Amino acid sequence: MSNTDFMLAVEDLTVSFDGFKAIDKLTLYVDRDELRVIIGPNGAGKTTLLDLVCGKTRATGGSIKFVNREMTGLPEYQIVRAGIGRKFQTPSIYENLSVFQNLAVSFPRGRGVFGALAFKTDAEVRQRVSDVAAEIGLSEALEREAAQLSHGQKQWLEIGMLLMQEPQLLMLDEPIAGMSVREREQTAELLKRISRGRAVIVIEHDMDFVREIADKVTVMHQGKILAEGSMDQVQNDPRVIDVYLGH
Ligand code: ADP
Ligand code: MG
Numbered sequence: 337m338s339n340t341d342f343m344l345a346v347e348d349l350t351v352s353f354d355g356f357k358a359i360d361k362l363t364l365y366v367d368r369d370e371l372r373v374i375i376g377p378n379g380a381g382k383t384t385l386l387d388l389v390c391g392k393t394r395a396t397g398g399s400i401k402f403v404n405r406e407m408t409g410l411p412e413y414q415i416v417r418a419g420i421g422r423k424f425q426t427p428s429i430y431e432n433l434s435v436f437q438n439l440a441v442s443f444p445r446g447r448g449v450f451g452a453l454a455f456k457t458d459a460e461v462r463q464r465v466s467d468v469a470a471e472i473g474l475s476e477a478l479e480r481e482a483a484q485l486s487h488g489q490k491q492w493l494e495i496g497m498l499l500m501q502e503p504q505l506l507m508l509d510e511p512i513a514g515m516s517v518r519e520r521e522q523t524a525e526l527l528k529r530i531s532r533g534r535a536v537i538v539i540e541h542d543m544d545f546v547r548e549i550a551d552k553v554t555v556m557h558q559g560k561i562l563a564e565g566s567m568d569q570v571q572n573d574p575r576v577i578d579v580y581l582g583h
Contacts, residue, residue: 342401343368343506343535344389351388351397358384373546374539375570376381376556377580382539382572385556386507390422391415402505406504416445421503427494431483435474435526438493439465440484443444464500471524471529472496488519493528494544499530506530507537512545518554524548543571543581 344466345364351359358381366372374382374514387393389400391412400407408414411471429438443461469475472492477485483491491511498506511527512520520542527536527549540546555563557580561571570576 340442340470342366343370343403344537345399345401345404346389346439347399347401349385349388349400349489350396351384352391357559358366358387359395362556362559362561364554364561366535368539370505371527371536371538371549371551372554373550373552374537374554374556375543375546375580376562380556381559382556383509384559385541386422386509386537389415389505389507390420392422414502416539419502421473421498421501423494423506423508423511425513427490429482429490429493429497431547432481434481435469435485436478437466439468439496439500442497444501468496468499471499472526484554486519488515488523491515491519491523495526495530502540503534505535505537506513509539512537512540512542520545540567550569 339550342365344364346362346364349359350357353384359550361383361438363405374385374391376382384393388395391407391410395408398408402418402420405418407418410418416422429431430441443464465478466475469478472495474489474496482490485493492561506529512523514576524545527538537550550564550567552560552566555570555576562579563576565571571581
């Protein structure tokens with residue numbers, strides 16, 4: 337396949353670690369405006385898939401196209417610049433800086449060949465910080481030190497730091513781990529909101545949360561896709577019940 341309307345087109349992707357295929361000829365397409373959830377047993381290769389898409393791990397074979405541009409082989413910073421943001425399980429915020437400062441330092445500066453000319457003014461940075469803070473529900477907390485935030489708020493701040501870069505594809509690995517019930521509900525709303533105009537991929541185990549947010553669910557098993565479809569389709573799929581949901 338040469339051209340695609342998909343935001344993300346992963347085809348025949350493979351990665352071997354000492355002969356063990358953690359990802360095995362995997363093909364996956366994600367649309368714009370889509371919130372895709374990836375589920376599957378531990379060791380299925382979910383995190384490795386995100387590592388490959390964001391360039392942290394090099395593929396052994398296959399292709400990763402983002403808005404029709406091949407990403408395999410690009411260094412991580414170029415993949416970020418292309419518009420792919422990745423949230424890891426442990427938040428990497430600056431605890432001793434304020435929420436405002438955390439967001440402001442995440443503003444991309446000096447992109448492209450005209451780096452110096454692309455430098456943004458303080459007013460532009462402040463405007464973007466204000467927009468992003470509203471999106472992540474931290475408008476009232478801009479002057480607070482990040483260390484003072486709740487666990488959930490820290491996760492949202494990190495999502496905000498990614499949003500400062502205006503990614504078209506956002507990938508999150510188990511974003512609600514350790515959150516309160518209320519924070520989970522707010523995170524569901526946040527993820528649904530930020531998937532508009534973008535594509536969002538979430539790895540998650542909590543099936544109630546998956547049902548709440550997913551447009552489509554992909555079930556991985558042994559580096560391959562076992563099933564894909566609506567929550568109802570995958571939940572009633574005997575193969576999915578056998579390897580994952582039945583346990
Ligand atoms: P999941 O996120 O679905 O639980 P992972 O992607 O973390 O699964 O891991 C898939 C498999 O690949 C596991 O068997 C894991 O041990 C292996 N694996 C992941 N990363 C590496 C690595 N860098 N080197 C060797 N094996 C790895
Ligand atoms: Mg994982």
